[in-house]
Structures are given as C-alpha cells and as structure tokens.
Amino acid sequence: MTTLIKNGRVITATDDYIGDVFIDGEKIVGVGKTLPQTADRTIDASNKLVIPGAIDPHVHMELPFGGTVSSDDFKTGTIAAAFGGTTSIIDFAIQYKGKTFKETLDDWDSRAGPKCAIDYSYHLAVTEYEPRHKKEFAEVVERGITTFKIFLAYPGVFMIDDTTMFRVMQSAGEAGGMTLVHAENGIAIQQMIDNLVAEGKMEPKYHAQSRPPTMQADGVARALRVGEVANAPVFIVHVSCESAMNEIVRSRDEGNASFGETCTQYLFLNETYYDKPNFEGAKYVFTPPLVPKENIEPLWKGLKLGYLQEVSTDHCPFNFKGQKELGRGDFRKIPNGGPGVEDRLSLVYDGAMKRGFSLNKWVDLCSTASAKMFGMFPKKGTIAPGSDADIVIFDHNKERTISAKTHHMNCDYSLFEGMQIKGLPETVLSRGKVIIEDGQYKGTPGEGKFIRRGECAQL
Ligand SMILES: [Zn+2]
Secondary structure, eight states: OEEEEEEEEEEOSSOEEEEEEEEETTEEEEEESSOOOOOSEEEEOTTSEEEEOEEEEEEOSSOEETTEEOSOOHHHHHHHHHHTTEEEEEEEEEOOTTOOHHHHHHHHHHHHTTTOSSEEEEEEEOSOOOGGGHHHHHHHHHTTOOEEEEESSSTTTTBOOHHHHHHHHHHHHHTTOEEEEEOSOHHHHHHHHHHHHHTTOOSTHHHHHTSOHHHHHHHHHHHHHHHHHHTOOEEEOOOOSHHHHHHHHHHHHTTOOEEEEEEHHHHHOOGGGGGOTTTGGGGGOOSSOOOOGGGHHHHHHHHHHTSSOEEEOOBOOOOTTTTGGGGTTOGGGSOOOBOOTTTHHHHHHHHHHHTTOOHHHHHIIIIIHHHHHTTOTTTSSSOSTTSBOOEEEEEEEEEEEOOTTTOOSSOSOOTTTTOEEEEEEEEEEETTEEEEETTEEOSOTTOOOBOOOOOOOOO
C-alpha cells in the first residue's frame, strides 16, 4: 500500500516547503517539491500543513489513583489522542512496592498492548531501587525503556528517598537515559495540608494553597543538584511556574544537563479557576496546581527561548460526576488529574502563533523535541525518508470551540470549555494508515505498537 500526500506545506522542526510526501507501507520513503510517483492513494493537502505526528510524552491512562481509576483507558485515551493529532504517547508504568521492574512493565504491557490505537511507550516510575535491582535496571533499558521517573511528592505513596534518587539518576545516566522528576517538597507540603485540614479548610482551592510555587522551585533545585553530583541528565516534568523554571535555567547556566517541560493547562489557566462555585474548582485539582496568572507569559517565553523543551498534557482524567466528587468536603480525596491529551496540538498552535513562534518551533515543542530527548528520533518526530509515516494534515485556518460535548476523551468536562481556537488536525496517519479522516476514527484499537526507545539526546 502506497500513499502520496500532495501539495501540502510540509513543516518539520527544521523544514518548511510546499511539497509531497510518499509513503510505502509504514514508512516515509520520499519527500520533495513535486514527486513523480503515483500511489494507491493520493491525499490532497493543498492549503494545509503537513507535520510529523505529535508526541505526548506525559499521560496516565487507566491509572489507579486515590481509590479510583483515571477515566480514559488505553483505548479511549489513544483514540482521543489521535483525533488531536497525537500519534505517540509515553505513559508511566509505576512500580508498586514489592513489585519488580519486569512485573511492572508486564502489567502495563498487558493493558496497553491490546487497546492502543497509536504507538506507545512508558517511562518506568521507580519507587524502590536497591543494589539488587541493578541487573534488572539494565534489562529495562534492553527492553527499550530508557527513561525513568521519580517522585519527590506524595510521601508514603510514591515518594522516594535521596538514596533512591541518586541511584536512579546514576544508573539512568550511565545507560544513556534520562531521569524525569516530579519535583516538589513533598514533606513540607504534607505539613501544610495537615495545617489546612486542622483549620477546617477543605475546599478544592486549598489543594492549591497547600502546594505553593516555592515548594516546587525547592524540589526542582534539589533534584537538579543531585543530578549534578550523579553526573546525569535530569528532566523536570510539569513545570507550572516561573520560579521552578528559573532553577532549570540556573542549573543549565552552570553547565548541567537540566531540562524540563510544561503542560497545556499551565499555559492557559490560572489559580482563579479554583474559585468556581458548586465544587467546580475540583475539575482543576491536579498536581502541581494552577498558579497565579503572572506565570503564564514567562512559561511561553521559556518555551520560545528553549528554557523548557516541550509541552505535554499530564493527561489523567477523572469524571466530575462520581470521581472528582469523591472529594466533596475534603480536598485530599479529590483524585488528582485532568483531561488534555486531545487538545494539545491545537492549543499550542493557537498560543504559539499569537506569540510569534515559528511553525518549526511549534512542531518541535509538540513532537520533535520529545522524539529526540526520549530516544525515538528519527523513527518518530520528523518527516524524512526512513521515518515512520506518522503524519498530521493540519487545517490551520479552521476555527472551533473546545467543548466536552464534542471531544472524544472519556471525561464529562473539558479544562478548556468554551475556548475558541484556530487549527484542527484533519487527517491523521499512524505508520502509513489513515486513522482519522472526515471527523471519524478509521483504525482498530490494538494496532498501536510498542516503541523501543534508545539513547536520549540532550537538547
Ligand atoms: Zn503525571
């Protein structure tokens, strides 16, 4: 099966030209101004952008959390991702205490494998790392997983001690991999939570008050210092505020391999959302929480100048009805997370264009940088001969309104309800096969493949 995409404006992180893309089977085999080949199928992309499939490197499908499970499973979540132009995700396989790395990954494989509509991988979230785990660590890398996650938050659940932090960073660095850190001062935050509860402050907004930006900046600084002595690259996930970003900038200035991402919610929303009536603030309870709006433009500037490398979603949806409601009267019981995987490519397009970013930078932030940093470039993240034919034909002139009524995520609300944006992923190909077309999903769940990843580039 061959496919020819004709006359589109082809944008990668470096290219920008009107031309054609020729696909044979699952791979791109030719790109050029006017290709002479004829194909089994020709798609006219005139007046549209042709870009590499987006990569969301931070999602949580069907994740057990706080006595419930995130409402998108690997099927609904990856179909929604595809509608949004995302053709690869990286989820987090979380090691529960007492489980081996292998058991953890086998568990995630058994759920993701039969259901994923797009290609997928996981970061391994390590909660226990004793010297006896060292051999197993090498086997994880061998299996094609080169990124590891640690939590400096959620004491008693996922939080690790500094010994574990150091060991993970060192082993990941030696393997050419990367350590991702959820960086907050989990211990001080726990005390602030206890104080608020003692004062009877139980509304959703106190979730945000218990986790101030300063405690994120503190966690980031500490993680990067440990990474410095472990001589290993460190990637800070979900940076929500300027002070935390500035710690990354400082560390990079000192010559360290320090990197970070932010997420769509922090680029558009702010802490006033917690004041919504009727418990609606619970919709925005995720960690880190939304912060004062003064942080938004610095984050966009950080993306433009390369202080932060990419934009993810931290997609971890819970329905308002029946799930978020578990925390009525006690913010500690609100499951942490929100929906986002579907809207990222369009939201970042809209926000980036309004701020004068290049189209190349937009593609880099949504696809290429993640492919490079998480060890899957140039298989993913670009349009070039030999790369997987993960391609989005993007109608950049299409205007639309985001709403839970029309999204495909299995969640009864949208974080961006009513927001008017420009740009719609019109046709989406996953390894050469059209999976989204005419507003319909045309694929088969389970045809997404596990992505074996290699060494992580340091951008
Ligand atoms: Zn997350």
